[in-house]
Amino acid sequence: MSKLKIAELFYSIQGEGRYMGVPSVFLRTFGCNFKCAGFGMPKGELSTEANLVDPSKYSKYEELPLVSTGCDSYASWDPRFKDLSPMLTTDAIAERIMEIIPFNEWRDEHLVITGGEPLLGWQRAYPDLLRHPKMRGLKEITFETNGTQEISKDFGDFLIEWQMPQVDYVPEITFSVSAKLSCSGEERHEAIRPDIVCSYEEYGYTYLKFVVATEEDAEEAIETADIYRAEGFTGPIYLMPVGGVESVYALNNRRVAELAMKNGLRYSDRLQVPLFKNEWGT
């Protein structure tokens, strides 16, 4: 039986992208290939806010402080917080999911596999989890990824098999790709991988989501979108306001919506911020 290191497993409303508003189980795996310390910082500067959080003071994710700069899910990849993330068997994960969804069986709930970066080595464990008897009836899965990890041949074959039409529904995989612009602080040649994102379209419905704060970010998003299009990317493109905390989000959301309209792109909200203050476990 496979195991996954799980940062969080909770039931909430999807706040972003295609499934905004849909009741969803969030499975947050541990580990990421990025740090995204540039979010919310002046150009060229990196946040040290999460470095000031002392891991020894916390025993649960729900108790961790929120940050207004850098990655808002820092504890899901920062090794200093690894002890908060247990290694669970796929059996234990499936059991736990049944406990947290309202009718103890899959109905209209959607599964979000997020991170960290969920397409790192964990690709090897997902088939075991998704073939588990308790996962029968699950119709829709989204992988929330930064779009830099290739899908392995075995996992790709599994994704196609999982989407075979059933008697009364057609299962569907979505890749929600949050490609990182320069405001993330990550190196562009590592963050912008249109070859990899185009390959996701072979395995599921794929869209791009750019987190932006300023007109300059929006311009970069549009130029970057053109690079993905030139490589053959066909899916929709969203702009989403920066802001893991409400004060930052509220400064940005309307302006980003206007930038999306002006450029003929989709707008994605971050409903988890006004609804739940983006607390851990929401």
Ligand code: SF4
């Ligand atoms: S890719 Fe996502 S999880 Fe990883 S550091 Fe960036 S924002 Fe955080």
